[in-house]
Amino acid sequence: MLVYIFLHWDSLDLNIPACCVELSRNISCKTLKKVQKYDIQNAGGSCDSRALILYLKNKPYCADPKFLHILELPKKNSRNWLKRCKKRMRKM
Numbered sequence: 001m002l003v004y005i006f007l008h009w010d011s012l013d014l015n016i017p018a019c020c021v022e023l024s025r026n027i028s029c030k031t032l033k034k035v036q037k038y039d040i041q042n043a044g045g046s047c048d049s050r051a052l053i054l055y056l057k058n059k060p061y062c063a064d065p066k067f068l069h070i071l072e073l074p075k076k077n078s079r080n081w082l083k084r085c086k087k088r089m090r091k092m
Contacts, residue, residue: 020051020062027063029085031056032070033078040065066092 020041034056041051041062052063052071070088075081 019047020049020053022062023049023051024061024063027054027067029070029082029089032067032085033075033081035071038068038071040068 032054035054036058037055039053039055041047041049041053043050050065052065052068054061054063054067054071070085073081073084073088
């Protein structure tokens with residue numbers, strides 16, 4: 001189950017990015033397959049922790065960066081992608 005992200009605005013200045021303060025650690029392969037794009041939040045600057053920001057239906061969700069290697073799997077064949085995803089999840 002994917003947990004909604006919690007963003008913390010450091011100030012009202014819109015030039016400062018929002019930061020992930022809570023991460024989803026249990027995400028299914030089916031949910032990861034639906035990710036449209038992702039960004040990486042690095043620790044330092046205005047954000048305290050490293051995070052993976054996933055966009056599903058144009059909404060951002062914060063996830064543990066350990067899911068990055070799964071998102072980088074080629075998605076050419078859906079069935080094979082899900083098998084590879086589940087195999088990598090078991091190793092995590």
